Amino acid sequence: MNDTNFPDTxxxxxxxxxIPAHWPERxxxxxxxxxxxxxxWKGKRQYVVQRDGGWCRYCGxxxxxxxxxxxRMRGGSDKVxxxxxxxxxxxxxxxxxxxxxxxQKRAYIRRQLGMDTT
Ligand SMILES: [Zn+2]
Numbered sequence: 001m002n003d004t005n006f007p008d009t010x011x012x013x014x015x016x017x018x019i020p021a022h023w024p025e026r027x028x029x030x031x032x033x034x035x036x037x038x039x040x041w042k043g044k045r046q047y048v049v050q051r052d053g054g055w056c057r058y059c060g061x062x063x064x065x066x067x068x069x070x071x072r073m074r075g076g077s078d079k080v081x082x083x084x085x086x087x088x089x090x091x092x093x094x095x096x097x098x099x100x101x102x103x104q105k106r107a108y109i110r111r112q113l114g115m116d117t118t
Contacts, residue, residue: 035072044080052085057102058094058109063087069105071096089113 035041048066056063067086070076073096084102086094093112099105110116 033072035078041078044078044083048080048083049085051080055085056087056090057084058086058090058106059113059115061087061089063090065091067091067094069102070098074098 045066049063052063054063055061057067063085065086065088066083067090068076068078069082069084071094072078076082090109090113093109094105097105097108099108107116
């Protein structure tokens with residue numbers, strides 16, 4: 001097991017010799033929260049992405065991140081039941097907004113993306 005499998009930093013882009021093919025060129029963590037640099041988080045993120053088949057639960061695109069349905073900055077749990085596979089775009093759109101359910105969150109994001117406009 002080797003941390004370079006899960007690039008989190010700009011620097012890692014220059015030493016990506018054994019990144020699995022399904023990981024993107026850049027897997028950047030946008031938050032300032034150092035939790036996202038821990039082994040614990042990396043393991044959960046890998047689990048959630050695999051559990052959800054690598055598809056973003058919001059837009060249906062390719063997902064490479066794990067998103068807190070309830071943001072951890074708002075008291076959301078770090079348990080995997082509060083995590084879903086997400087693409088960087090949806091993760092960014094959601095930000096630290098709080099929704100009553102994942103369905104509401106998905107609807108909000110899809111509206112922002114211009115999907116489901118009816
Ligand atoms: Zn998405």
